[in-house]
Amino acid sequence: MIFLVSDKGKLKVAILGLTCCGGCQLEILNLEPVLLDLVEVIELVNFPEAQSENKDGPYDVAFVEGSVTTREEIERIKNIRKESKFLVALGTCACYGGVQSIRNFGDVEEARKQVYDDDGSHIDALPATGLDEHVNVDYYMRGCPVDRSEIVDVLTSLLIGKTPEPKHYSVCVECKLAEYACLLNEGKLCMGPVTNAGCKARCPAVSVPCDGCRGPYDQANLESFIEILKEKKISVEDILRKFRMYTSWAPQYRNLKVI
């Protein structure tokens, strides 16, 4: 309900991690300018990366970063889900599996055996997936890493009792609003037209084509996009590799046919 902050006290928040680089949690710690204001309105019930006194749920909101890569993690994420009213998949790893899901395209078990020979049997390496292969996710906060302003937006939304609203358009929108020159039109493989907005076109901002780290947006016209790339004489291998960077395990990309 409206202005929950004043009505109901602090929001109980957990910030937890599975397998990833830790960069998205770091983006929470990187909220320096508002961090102290933030802890006025939320209670960090469980945040092992930053504090040593942590409690189990229930939580109002759990931010979970990282991909699910081991059996133990499957159990963990299921427990976290049970304990959380609102589950945010924090970052591209939690949303889609992240870079480590590139390995899913080969034989993971085979790879593990090859490296560890006999003494590698203790290592559990499953295909790396996003959280939603195992539990329901209430909000996908995409990005490798996430944009810290989105963290604040989502928290303020939840604080007033409003379900945060996802964006339904591509990076190009933010790129043009910020008046950056179009890199795709210069012949560079920019994933902007098929990628979820929300990063304010960080990469085009510094003349680097979008790598698609926020994954495909829901109405992305992949067929036309791939056709356009080919017309620009970008090789099929380069196209495929670009789709296999950060969000290769997104359902739309998993079985993508480029040729």
Place this chain on the structure above:
Amino acid sequence: MPLIKKQKIPLLVDKMLKKFDVIGPVPKDEKYVFSKVSRGEEVFLGYDTSILPPKKIFFPQEETLITFKKDEQLEFKPALEDGTPSKTDGDRKFVIFGVHACDIHAILTLDKQFMEVYPDPYYISKRARSLIIGVSCREPKETCFCGIMGTYTVEKGFDLFLEQIDEDEFYVIVGSDEGRKLLSAYPDFFEASTEETLEKLRKVLKEKDEKFADSVSITGLPTLLEQEFDSVNGEIWEELGEKCLGCGTCCLVCPTCFCFNVVDKVELSGKEGLTKRVWDSCLLADFAVIAGGFNFRPTQTSRIRYRIYHKLKYELERGGILGCVGCGRCNIACPAGIKMQDVIKKIKGE
């Protein structure tokens, strides 16, 4: 009527900067953008086109409309100053230096949209403080089609217009009283014109008609479109719909597009916040979705068709002005290579 030498323009801008804010085309990443300048030489009049049109000055990409407070009392306040070029200088006027003819046409259509029926105070507050100094294009660019739209010259909507008649000379056309005042405020920079210069002007204008005018014209287009909507030739739309990426950039760079979305933002305290508008695009999938998920334009085909109808037919029916000025920005921006003039030609069967 007077004349100005090319090399004097930066000096004129320097002088103007003492009294006005000046916004002009400046280079950025091998393209151009309209931006506030601090020195006259930053204004680059030889620019081809800007990524975003000068529209962003009156109608910024993001603009706060209302701020609200919710403590004991619920309070709404208009946020008028936000987003204006001279936030701190109160009502300092600003000069937009170097606007092309097509963009002036576009500003006229925006004026209609924002200044009639429920006048928009946010637009007006900035529009009323602006002076527009136009500049002519000497050559049409490949991406432009002002020839088709008839917008390569302009008669009103500016305070001064600099028509280049020579490598280093501009003929100054006065478009308003404010423009006339500018001339008399900076007499040192202008020269009197002679019969010879007038002759040059006539010649330049005549050559322009030859250089710019396109064999394709828009006459009859609205009627053709009337027939085209669901007709057998509807394949045009299907084809475009398949190609279009739905990225929306064509609208975002368009000087006459005016659609926006409205969003609220709240402070962490939950007690204060604001309502802002952000540019929107009818090519985005959920533009016409209503509660319950019903989408009035459910396919990309229906969306791109709507945009083209809006530009070439509906705007004309509503306000007597075409919604497209042929500036070519959408042609440049469209990653799918969809070009408005190609569509026009196709509809006209040329």
Place this chain on the structure above:
Amino acid sequence: MKTLVVNPYLPIPARCTKIVSQTELEKLFRFEFLGKTIQENFDYLPGQFLELSIPGFGEAPFSITSTPTKKEYFEFCVRKVGTVTGALHDLKEGKKVGIRGPFGNGFPLNDLKGRDIIVIAGGLGLVPLRSLINYILDKRDKFGALKILYGTKQPKELLFRDELKAWEERKDVELLITVDAVPEGQEWSGNVGVVTTLIPKVEMHKDYTAVICGPPIMYKFVLRKLDGKLREDLIFLSLERRMRCGIGKCGHCAIGPKYTCLDGPVFSYEEIKNLQGAI
């Protein structure tokens, strides 16, 4: 038509004075502007709408469902479907929201005065029509016959049950109600079938004026049933589109060259018959 404020984007606060639950998803909200003079001077036409804003959640257009003949308050009947409507459903009596308007053209009272009228409502479409119906009933001698056809998906979705009963009992109103289906566990002894099945059940002459409001898909079927029966310039439809401003600026509600918020939401069939994307 009077607008309340010079800045057309500026909401003014109003207090919620009464909330009555209608169905599982719909509630009736009564509001009053904070200043007495503002409330007293607030005038509107049946069929017009207001923009209601809940700070932080946003703004949404809602038809005024009360009649302008009641000066002390105004009412909305709102279905919970999303952000703003969700927050509104959580609202408590005594709390405040922002209001802008009224906007839109409203029903063409001049075309209705002195005429026989048939009102066709589907689901939530009854909300703006209730304003018109009560207006007509409050000025009964100024209008001719009044026939009301109303359909919902299932019995439990019927709105304004008390009023429906009151209308039914009046001699000068003919009210027919139908439901699409009767799921198990719900009681219903009336008509079953979509609202168009009611049309052949009422007598109409060619000069009847029809006023229609319902979900997008309903229009096509109703118009097909009315085709040739009534004059096209005397069929009026109230349409819904996405709206962000209510004043013809944001572009979302465009139907071809028309703006639902400025030129509508009420259109005559004649006006939109050939309009691309209207129906």
Place this chain on the structure above:
Amino acid sequence: MKMKQSIAIDHFTRVEGHGRLFLELEDGEAKNVQLSIFEGPRLFEAFLKGRKYDEVPPLVSRICGICSASHILTGLETVENAMDIQVSDQTRLLRELLDIGEIVQSNVLHACFLALPDYLGAPSAIALADNHKELVKTSLELKDLGNNIARIVGGRAVHPITTKIGGFSKIPSKNSLEALENSFKNLKDRALNLVEVFGSLKYPDFERETDYVALKGDKKYEFLDAPLASSKEGILELSKYKEYIEEYTPPYSNSKACKRNGKGFMAGALSRMNLNHDLIDDEVKSLVERTGIEFPNKNPYLISFAQIIEVAHLIKRGIEILEELKNTELKPEKNSFKIKEGEGIAVTEAPRGALLHHYKFDDKGIVEYANIITPTCMNNRNIEEDIIAYTPQLQGKTEEEITFELHKLIRAYDPCISCSTHTLQIDLKSK
């Protein structure tokens, strides 16, 4: 009768990633120590194979969010080594600046947010704010400065974007560099003051001699551009790293560990300080001298102190760089080069210590072989050895106290666990 006792710390807190410690004590002596890292394996070296050379830096950046710039910079250097690409002084300077941002950010994060609460008796830096508001504020501002450098030079705080092979995709604007310089200058005194704060903390009384491995500068305290050296053996030749760093996989961990000459060794701020203390900025040096703590030093708890000394030093170095950049005309560069077959190795100092990358490319620039050794892997063994050496000193303490002390010791190393779990090296031969 022998007293057997086992202690398990199941989930480390205030470290990045997931790990646990298992320890068996017999009469107070540590018999069996297992530092195990159960963060899921990521298999970077496996999926790097088949990628194109220019995808390597952004991909390896994702090994670790905290030291993403170090991974990128090391990756860039490796590719540039393999393909004989030279970079300009401008690029070198901007890279150094970016690196300073990362070291400052990471050192402050570790020393002030993760380690300091142990010394001031608080469960977290956020809780610390109740009694030490100014200290926490300074730390936040310093960390923010580190991140702002990355935002301005790299385009983003975590996983920088502008860093391309051969140079930068975009040069920071004069204005933004000026703003940076101002924040450096504003924070300088407070950064120097932190040296005093950390110099006066009561560190546990524990020393153990080990082999300290780090880059060794010649004229300058180096993070990017100097040879690797050991306190025992002097300069080490990079191309032969496999001869003097032995990687192995403990059967209880998802992370590799390293030894040299059959023993653990230390990488990180204390190793750097032990090898390069004479190259510290003079003003900082005299502050350090006043604390009475001397380098080289064998107390691993002093890693945090060394980190703070580095922060102060780097703030001053940053000001120097920014002044130099102010006087140069920064231009966008287009560095053209030829893709070719080759092999490259590079080592730099990431915040937690030496970071080594090694790749082989085919003639199309496709990765054929990748090997990465991260500082956390280098330190894993040394931590275990420290625990063995330290536990006798803890005799008589309760289990809770022992757990706390050991946790503190592990935390002192600032292990970055995500960083270490990428390294399950696989030679994925596609069949």
